[in-house]
Amino acid sequence: MLDLIKLRIRHGYQSIGNLRTAVLMESHRGFPEILTSIKIEDEQKIAGCCPTKAITGNPVTIDLGKCIFCGECERISNGAIRFTNDYKLGTSKKDQLLIAPGTVYQEYRASAIEAKKKIHSLFGRSLKLRQVSAGGCNGCEMELSACGNVNFDMGRFGIDFVASPRHADGIVLTGPITKNMAPALMDAYKSVNDPKIVIAVGACAISGGLFADSDELNREFLDKIKVDLYIPGCPPHPLTIINAILELIGKESR
């Protein structure tokens, strides 16, 4: 009993007080900033190095939906690309994911997520989500789990993951969508009652990521169903995930 009390005291208070203003350590690779003037030879090198072909040249742009944040381009770019520790990367518009030279974080953030009145009135006080992993490597899945742990405790906002799609207001998709999971994903989506939202988490879900060229994928789901929120990363940090969801349901200003 004494040990248990000692353990509770040592454990202390682990919760991050304010999830919207928390600062991540410098080493974290978040939002990438690209210089406006890059030498031609560097440009070709940078575009060619990316393992997920997230970078196009002339001018250099990075597609956050494809980026796995490995930092290889930063290493070879002679300072032209810098990954900052800014982590609020979620966006409700797919074209917003393309980062052009000179774009700064504040500018990206300003128009990234439009909190819609309807979504706010429906889900602002309570949002229940069903997670579907469709070929996810367990990276995104572990970070989604971590959103509910004692450090992040997303449940404090009334946002929870539920066991049945029937109890859910939306689907959180991870993984590149394998052929073998495509039917189950569609079944789960259909089982969620209207109105509902879809959140794509991680490079694999958004673009296929490292697996985009595999012939074992079936990404038709995304042709048919509108995605309400894109959360880039490989995997995205729990703070990236939580902040994006909070903004989508219009809870950010509270």
Next chain:
Amino acid sequence: MNWLEIKNLQTVSLNEIPRLPVDEFRSRLVEKVKGGKRLVQLFADPESDGIAIYALTADDNNSRLSVASSKIKLKSSYPSLTPDIPSASLFEREMFEQAGILPEGHPWLKPIRHGIAGIDQRETPYEFFSMTGKEIHEVGVGPIHAGIIEPGHFRFSCHGEKVYHLEIEHGFQHRGVEKLFLSNALRPLSLVKLSESIAGDTVIGHCGSFVRALESLGDAAVSRRSKTIRTIALELERIAVHLGDLSALSGDVAYLTGNSVFGALRTKVINTTMSMCGNRFGRNLLALGGVNVDISSPLHDQILSMVNELEDDVLLAGEVMFTSASILERFEKTGIIEKETAVEIGMVGPAARASGVSIDVRADHPFGAYESFPVHKLTLDSGDVFARAYIRFVEIQQSIKIIRDQLNNLPEGELRSTLSGLQPNCFVVSLTEGWRGEIAHVVLTDGEGNIRRIKIKDPSFNNWFALALAVRDEGISDFPLCNKSFNLSYCGVDL
């Protein structure tokens, strides 16, 4: 003909690997495994005029591996190994699926990932083992599970609450990983990143295994400093997942203090990994020829103080957890795997060690920095959920000591060496003790020195069947507990 004796990470020419007639190949392999050797890999490699089969066995006590091959015609058959070597079952199903070779007499032949040699089986219903009887009922779970985990389908045959049989259907996660390795063969960075995503919970384990295979093929000298940093990263990964597992196991028996405490400790460990490389799971830490990140002096102190503090926290939390009667009541004698069974079905890693099987790649077939210091193999005897939980508790402490020793003896050296091309027509096996157990990557090169075939084995491939056996005769409500005590990967098997 004798099998070729090799060591972990030793590159050999494909010509040196003996090619035996199928009958001799089979009888020698059976002889070896019955004589106490362990089947590590068995895979097919299509050649121009037929299909080569490679088998790799381990003599764990003498740090030796042996390899041989055989060749059979396309779409032909051979007498199945599984009746004599139960641990060959999944390997044979895989060869049947990938190359269309029929193992005649296999007791339960079916594809693993829903296709047989190019024939799409997705429309064919998966045939489950079924029991009949007036009061027998089946429970189907998945592919989508209740929690935030990967997909797979479990089919329980029960009488009342009691589980008589569990069959696990894989394949839902199949992303075509091995094929992607070949189509990206000329883009080394893509290959390294792909290896980090074989199983996202074993980033350092799989990536380490893969880069060591290529470094051996490319004859690259990796500095002792890089090897030491890799070891620290691998042990941090082991600690982090073990802590997460103890947290999940606590949650399953409604011990919420453990659930919170171990979860919070895990966060500290993965955040330390992030301060090393910018990612909580160690992505981008390893590179071909070395590592991408150094351990600077402040980072050195940060990791050291983290592990020192962690040691006290873990000891206290473990002390409370493993002396609590209500927890022990759920853990003890639940989901027992006897040692004989563990050996027979080829279990690996902490789950095997919890059943008294003394195997650990770090000690048996050392790689990287483990070549320069001994790792004591830890085993327990009871083979139940308790043993699989407790072994994690002691392995965490062991890993903390390894990290501290490595930090205190961090050698100087270059972070990365360059790799010249890979040697042509060669074969290498790279074994790594990941947190789940033995990771085995086999890489074969063609005449130009490009990767021609890669065979990946996650330890889950060996251990899933153990979970099915562990829940036999248990109440179905103990399944989540048994499942978490193994914590196996779906995508690691589905590839």
